[in-house]
Each structure stands twice: as C-alpha cells, then as structure tokens.
Amino acid sequence: MGATIKDIAKIAGVSKSTVSRVLSNNGKYSNQAKEKVLKVAKELNYQPNEIAKAMVTRKTGNIAFVIYHKIKPVITYPFFTPIISSLIETATNNNYGVFVFTERDINDPFKTIHEKRVDGVILASRINAEIVEAFKSQNIPVMLLNPFVEIENTSYVESDEYSGSMDAMQYLFQKGHRRIGFVQGFWKERYINDRYSAYKDALMQKGIEFDENLVIEVDEVSMETGRNAADAFMRLSELPSAIFAASDLLAIGMMKQFKKSGFSIPKDIAIVGFDDIEMASIYEPALTTVRVNKELMGELAVRQLILMMNMDEDQSQCKKQITLPTSLVVRDST
Amino acid sequence: MGATIKDIAKIAGVSKSTVSRVLSNNGKYSNQAKEKVLKVAKELNYQPNEIAKAMVTRKTGNIAFVIYHKIKPVITYPFFTPIISSLIETATNNNYGVFVFTERDINDPFKTIHEKRVDGVILASRINAEIVEAFKSQNIPVMLLNPFVEIENTSYVESDEYSGSMDAMQYLFQKGHRRIGFVQGFWKERYINDRYSAYKDALMQKGIEFDENLVIEVDEVSMETGRNAADAFMRLSELPSAIFAASDLLAIGMMKQFKKSGFSIPKDIAIVGFDDIEMASIYEPALTTVRVNKELMGELAVRQLILMMNMDEDQSQCKKQITLPTSLVVRDST
C-alpha cells in the first residue's frame, strides 16, 4: 500500500522521529537529514496518513454542519445552497473537511457527529439549548448560523433581519403603500422573529393601524404555501396594495398565483421578499427583496469556528456574535 | 474526555477484548459479559472512536465527491445541487460521510483526498484517464458520474442524452418545426457529445439539411452566455422557429433575451432545454425540457460505490455501467 514514515526512515537511514520532524517541520533536524528524507518521501510518493495523525493529535481536521430544519432536502433549499457552498469552500481552503447533516436524514445527529470525531460544529436554524449543550459538554466548539432562538454564551452569525425588514417597509411607504400585508412561515418555532416585529413596528411608527386580517401564517416555507397565501389575500374584501413576504419562496409563489388570477405585478399589487435567493432575480418580474449575504455568513461561520478550534480550552475567550447588515435590492415587483 | 473501551473493561471487570467483542457484536461472548458491558457502556455514555477503528480496519467510512469542472461554486450550480443533495442523503443513510471537492478550491484534489483516506471516490464531469488511474493505482474504488469522456473498465452512471435529445427533436418536428437551432457549451472538452450528435442525426433522418449557421457554441454554460446566444440568433437574416438548447441555463438565458427584444415564446420562437433544473418549471413561460433524473444519479452512484468498497480486491468483478433513461417534459415554451 502507501508508504509510511517507517518506510522512509528505513530507506533514508534515519529514525522515524527524524522523518516526522522533517515532514511536519517541527523540531530540530540537519539539512542533510532534511534532504535525504524529502528525497525518499518524494520517491515513495509518500502521503501522510491523516487518520493516524488524528489519533495522536486528537484533531481530525473535519467539521460538521447540521441543519435542524423541517424542510426536505436541505441542500437544494435555495436559501441554504449558497451558504453550504461558501461554507465548504472556506473550510476546504483552510484544510478542513465538512460533513453535512440534516435532521431528517439521521436519527441522532449528535451520536453520528460524535463518532466521526469532528473538531467543531456549525448548527443552523431550529436549534435549542440542549442540542448546543450536548456538544459543548463534550468540549466541541459550537458556532450557530441564523439560530431561531437565542442561546447565551455562544458564538453565532446572523443577519440583521429587523433593520432589513424596516428598510423594506420604509420603501413600501415611500412608494405610497399604506395597506400592506405580511406572510411568514415557522411562526411558533421562532423565539426571535425580527421580521414580524419590524413589520408591526414600522406600521406603528407610521401611524397605520395594525390589521390582523393582513397577516398570514403558513406552516412551511415553499412556493406552494406562497400560492395559498395569495389565495387567502384574494379572498379578502379588499386586496392590500403591497405585501411583505418574509421569504422569497413565499413571494415568488404569491406572484405566480396573482399573475395566474389575472393580477399584474407591481401594477395591481406590489411584492417584497426576503433572502434574495437566486430565483428572485431570474423570475419575471424580478423580485424586490431584502438581500442576506449568504456567502459571507457561511464564510464567517467557518472562520470563527476555526478560531475557536485552535484555541483549546477557554473558548469563551473568543466568543463572537456577528450580525451582518442586509440591503434592500429594488427590482421590478414594486 | 470520552470513555474508551479500556474504561469500560476496567469497570465491568472484563478484558478490553471482551468489550470489543460485545460492542461490535463480533466473536463469542457470554450473556453475562454482554449485560455487564452494555450496562457500563451506557453509564459512561460511551461513543466509539471511529478514528481509532479506521486506523486498524483501514476503512474510514468516508467517501469523496469531486467535480472536475470549470464552473464556479459548483454546489450552487443548479444541475449539481440536487445530485449532491441525493448523494449526501444516500451516503448518510448508509453511514458514510461525504467530502465535496471542486477542482478550483484545491490545488491537488488527489493529494487532499488521499490524505483524508476516503474509502472511495465519485468523480464527475471533466475527468480524464490519468485522474482515474491515480485513484485506482492506490486501490481506491472509483465511480464516475456523468463523465465527459469514456474510461474503460470503470463503473459509471450517466443519463441517456442521445435518446433524450432525439425525443426533444422529434417533439419539435411534430410541432411542425423544420428550421431548428442548437446551442451548447463545453464543445471541445466533451469526447462524448450525444446531444449534438442527436441533433444532427435527427435532422438527417428527417431529411433536413444541416445548417451550421444555426449551431452556436458558447464557452461556458450560464444564463449570460444564453443571452449572447439569443443575440447571435437574432443577428441571423431569418430566426429559426425553434431552438434546442443543450442546457436549461442556456435556454432560460435565451428566453430572457428574446422576451426582452420583444419576441414572444413560444409564439415567435419555441425553446427546448436539457436537464430540467428547478428554475425550468418556475420561470415563465415554464420550459419544455429533457428531464435528467439527477436524484437517482446521485443515489445510484453512491450505492454502486458502496458495493465496490465492500468487495475488497477484485472490484472489476462488480463493475457496472448505468445509463438512466431521460424523459421529455412538455411545458409552455414550445
């Protein structure tokens, strides 16, 4: 099979300690030894065995990304696709491997992850305190990504949903809209619900009375439920002049349904989404939406986790809670 | 830290051999020993160390997926997203972890993968004989997914692009089209180019003369190059009545550009795509396209690889070359 340090040592006529020192550039060795070892290593096409290394250093060089989410195949979910992509890219560039787990694929993510002996985990969405504690108690650094609930004393990266939603609402006001609807999924599961709060606060600040008939809750975020939401709005005696959908998938589903029912967007009804998924710019009319920097979220999550993994013990020292700014992208749906 | 077999052995009052036998259910042991061991293991919240296991069994339980492709962040590339998703799902369900590598992220995928000591690899797209041989010579089972070139004596899963393309052409003929354009990317890199062959063969069979003005090559597959292709068609003295785009991204880019230039689809020009990416059904008009079963491709690739990994030595015994059927999905663009 593959050559080992022992093979190199034998051929180069030095001890395996010396070979190890040369190859990992750790400790003292003579130039002569270095040359011999590197030459032989090259000849034998030596590839270090990360498994053996992991055995003694107790670092595998792998991390896990777990999405605790109801949605089906999560990698194809348009909000997560770019996050996972940038996450893997950043990790790979730093010599880390990434395991992606989704709640539904696995009976007990904790068990599986623990067996794989990852050096750290990134947990997304619908996490809770017990899950986080399970990892922390095993001394596995935890980084949260867009957590639905607040967990104290834990690093996270999220986006500023409140201010993004405020921007969306201000923009609609500026366009002259007063009667504005709101749609969102995952109602009860979110302890933090900045999008909804911002919607209500914006109305209040503008002195517009909150009308609960204009607020629709769907139990899943998809284009299908977006269509249903549009139907619900069309059943009202009077349609709102604009709708703020707290997710692009809902927004696009709604646009489809409104168009199908003969309404024109944005003439008859204006739609604003949230997330800025890829489809938002491709669909016609292109969707005005609040852009979340998904690529940066993935990247920062990995960077911060790497920081935490490298400072063994006392990770609390480098706790970091990042809230990324969002930006309103104005397109054709408003 | 975590409890080990040795800890269990000490507390249960048996040898670590016995503990190992009980936990891995391999070899003989008494009921009494079993009970004691399992009880202690539970008490200590024992989690097996897969790293140590990998060290001795020489199986890591991990596989690598490598896309040799020009395109940028490959996980977000709509053709690959569902493939990677189903690949990871299938692997996870079979207790395998998946590392995803893309050519551009990594200087030398072979080196990295080899260091990670995966049990097998799935290689996609623009592979070549040397790459495949590099893995095979290290006794790492190789499974190809949608390979651009033919590699002898190697298992693969692909889709029947020739017959899918034929179906598309037949359908256009049936709709009365005679003057049909063709667009594709990655021209020179494909040794196998069934889509283009089918286009030409279909014309010939129908007795329509091949007109190379109606064939456009783009050097990258994206909506942007699709737009360019549409522009190129519009510069012709006479527009074809239909265009077969060998990729949905190109098709959608073209539709966008045609619409922007005031043409109506399918009234002024009909468009057929290939792949059936998610956007194909969402964009309006919804795209008629040749559906490739991407989910099944990912699943079968993993299943076959697992088969190969489990039969140590003599993998040639279970070589399998799978060509999945495609199906024409008729929507609104034709």
Next chain:
DNA sequence: TCGAAAAATGGGAACGTTCCCTATTTAACT
C-alpha cells in the same frame, strides 16, 4: 585540545481500536 553547551538524533510510549493466538472455563459424553 578539551569541555561544555547546543544541535541533532533515536528509542519508545501513547492514541483507541481490532484481531490473532493462547489460556482458561464450561459443557458434554463416555
């Protein structure tokens, strides 16, 4: 040229498993 300090090297334990081989216990049959 000698001695001490510095530099380089080597030996071997450790990481947590598995698995082979040997030793012990138990069972079974005369």
Next chain:
DNA sequence: AGTTAAATAGGGAACGTTCCCATTTTTCGA
C-alpha cells in the same frame, strides 16, 4: 469422574503518527 471438545476470556501486537526524553554528535570558546 475423567477426558475431550467447545465456548469464552485475556494478552498483546498492530495500525501510522507525534512527542517526550535520553543519548549521541557537533560546535565553539577558552
């Protein structure tokens, strides 16, 4: 009860590294 076979248990090497510690070699100043 005695012999043998079968069942169970234990000891220890091995997997390929790293890293500590002891030993050897080199360097350099007096």
